[in-house]
Amino acid sequence: MSEKGDGWIYRNPFPEHEELFKRIEAALGFNLFVWQKSFIVMGHFRQYGETTARILRELLDTEAVPLDYTRRCMSHREDFYRQELRKIQERLKDAGIKTRVVFWSVGDKRRYAESYKGTCEKRDCRRCPFPPCQKGEGGHD
Numbered sequence: 001m002s003e004k005g006d007g008w009i010y011r012n013p014f015p016e017h018e019e020l021f022k023r024i025e026a027a028l029g030f031n032l033f034v035w036q037k038s039f040i041v042m043g044h045f046r047q048y049g050e051t052t053a054r055i056l057r058e059l060l061d062t063e064a065v066p067l068d069y070t071r072r073c074m075s076h077r078e079d080f081y082r083q084e085l086r087k088i089q090e091r092l093k094d095a096g097i098k099t100r101v102v103f104w105s106v107g108d109k110r111r112y113a114e115s116y117k118g119t120c121e122k123r124d125c126r127r128c129p130f131p132p133c134q135k136g137e138g139g140h141d
Contacts, residue, residue: 009034010031010033010034012037013034013038014037014038014041051081052084052088055081055084058100059085059088059089059100059102060100061100062098062099062100064100066101066102066109067100067102069082069103069104070103070104070105070106070109
């Protein structure tokens with residue numbers, strides 16, 4: 001059982017519609033999921049974990065090119081996503097889980113370039129954000 005309990009999936013994010021949902025569920029004979037209730041009221045659904053799943057998919061791809069977040073966000077949505085990604089990355093690292101490299105500052109990017117210099121094993125290296133990365137040919141300069 002999770003920390004929140006197994007009932008979270010059926011919770012009602014709209015207490016003002018509690019009675020309506022109880023009557024609907026009684027009529028149907030089953031409970032509505034939280035995202036179904038959200039869709040009924042709002043016309044779309046949130047809070048079902050898509051952002052978390054996307055972030056985990058990005059962070060766990062440790063062989064992919066580093067994420068470059070050195071530029072300012074262009075929207076509140078992008079800022080929210082980055083903040084969530086950073087929180088999740090910190091939690092994963094604290095738990096000893098390896099994550100994808102993320103450049104949060106120009107300094108991060110510079111330190112990565114310095115530590116990565118000349119270590120590529122093949123020309124088409126997926127991780128190298130400084131192509132072309134040819135070992136011994138100064139590809140990161």
